[in-house]
Amino acid sequence: MKKGLKTIELTLAGMFVAMMCIGANITSIVPFMVVGGVPITLQTFFAILSGAILGSRLGAITMAVYAFVGLAGAPVFAKFGGGLSHILSPTFGFIISYIFTAYVTGKLIEMKKSLPVYITAALIGMIINYGFGTNWMYFAYKLWASAPDGFTYKLAWTWMIVPLPKDIILAVFAGLMANRLEHKVLARSQFRKIQRTA
Template sequence: MKNKMNALDISLAGMFVALMMIGANITSIVPFMVVGGVPITLQTFFAILAGAILGSRLGSISMMVYAALGLVGAPVFARFSGGFTQILSPTFGFIVSFIITAYIVGKMVEKKKTLNMFIWASLTGMVINYLFGTNWMYFAYKFWAAAPDGFTYKLAWLWMLPPLPKDIILSIGAAFFAYRLEHSVLSRSQFRKINRPV
């Protein structure tokens, strides 16, 4: 794999940054529920796709750019928020987890590009997103954010139940989409010829 990014890499990474912003603010298009301050978004779906389609290196880079863009003040996070103070938000752990998710998903599918691997990689990415994000949220509420009355570790996980079915379905959907794209377009594309996994 090349270390230098070319114009195609930059364009594809930029596309996923834009998709993450859209996924974070899907509420402006389709009203949906916010549970315990956690918006039910499409960000996990796009983070998984970034890893599955772009690979571990470029997928994680695109998620880093998304996080950095939000931290410098661009309104790309959920509810069009942004700024360095977002790092103190109880939900910021989910944003950090997108970088890890894209990297792990990418690493897994780089090793074996079967449908089963795409599905396992996508579900693994979703689990990483939930584990990292929910634990961050719990510790944030315990140590620096104002926790709701009666807040417990169990309650933090109960808040994650409403988006769970959606994320499982979308993760499997991302796996099928990425697999079909890989075997119909990407495997024969200039992108794969330039960006061969190590």
């Protein structure tokens, strides 16, 4: 049984935590990545990619670390936010969902590393992100947050239509990218050797 993470695994996990922070605040760094007033964030993309590249276990651990770092106060969430108060945010469910997104994406790919599986796993990961995050948002508004006038379950899902095309495209791209990296680089890497002997 694996007792701890190796240096290379810790390094890759740290890289993905950093990329999640960048993905959450990409419009602050690159202002033109706002289309029709909607910011094009990359968190879902990196969450899917972490599972596809790091695997189910390390990918989920990495996303959990990202969440805990943010809750500890580091400005890694959207709008460079951080702190325990984010637990009460209606959108905090999306942050939790990244853990499950990475895990399920990685687990499906571990079964068979073919291009169709990579793309399918990435899309399923995106569905988990949307499903968990949107339902959390709905119940948050209904139970403890101040809901907008006329807020309904249907309206919560209507809000998600705007970023949906972007996330579908990025999910497919994540699958394509991870598949190519696997067969061109990762399959023969020290990182995969460590995973196979774990």
